[in-house]
Amino acid sequence: MLATGQAQEAAALDLSFVELCFGVVGQTLPADHGYGLYSAIAHLCPDIHEQEGISIQTISGEPDKQGKIYLSRQSQLRIRLPYDPRKIALVLPLAGQSVVIGNHAIQLGIPQIYSLRPTDKLRSRIVTIKKFQEPEPFLEAVKRQMDALEVQGHAFVPLDEAGQPMRKTIKIKTYTVVGFSLAVTDLSDKDSIKLQAYGLGGKHRMGCGIFTSFPRAWRFPDV
The missing domain is CATH 3.30.70 (Alpha-Beta Plaits)
Structure with a gap:
């Protein structure tokens, strides 16, 4: 639950957040890959463990109803975080990296930055x-x-x-x-x-x- 201190901190923070969107090239991913994706990202960007305000969306795809999703040209890795150059710099090393989740491998592209709408x-x-x-x-x-x-x-x-x-x-x-x-x-x-x-x-x-x-x-x- 959101504690009182967290709510006060949220109210005090600048609401300037952005999304970094990395293109994804690959075939499939586990349908339930939230933990595996975070673990793989944290391995490449270990300082992310210590940062508040970072959200990592699961990658979209077409479910096969058997525990996998098929990726498409629209599949992206989206990381939402405060518009702070220091925080953004923490995840920029993901650009161009190969990420392995279980026995599934994907390649990440160069990110684009979008404001929240x-x-x-x-x-x-x-x-x-x-x-x-x-x-x-x-x-x-x-x-x-x-x-x-x-x-x-x-x-x-x-x-x-x-x-x-x-x-x-x-x-x-x-x-x-x-x-x-x-x-x-x-x-x-x-x-x-x-x-x-x-x-x-x-x-x-x-x-x-x-x-x-x-x-x-x-x-x-x-x-």
Whole structure:
């Protein structure tokens, strides 16, 4: 959960965040690669362990429904972080590197830097909040974290094809963390940027709690 000190720190920080987007060349990745991706990046950029405010999004691809995703020309590694030359310099060594996750290898390109753009609705593939593994208590915890960040919006867990709340998991070493997909609508421009900058829940370096714009269709096709 977002502690009071963290909320005060977030309020005091400059909301100038950016995304570094690295092109990705490769064939496949594990569908659940958040922890493996972070581990591989930390091996190449060990100082990232000590830095606050860095989020690493999982790489998008077409799921094969058997534990893998197929990469495409649109697949990218996106790292969100404060617009601070010292922090940006920590991840620039990833450019041109080969990254191995399990028995899957990808090649990273030269990054482009983008500013965050406001949109009135955002979504996160998975948000994890420790000890909250049922939809209603989870949403109550989400509301408390949004209040701590002074973000106003309508948060809800989308439903899957069976009409059930969209529960997600991420494997970290030998244990599994449970979370939910989350959508937040009716956001002001300021609150949209703030939610993208700070996210919700934990495990931001493993692809959790990171908010992006909705796809064109209101669906959550992610694995």
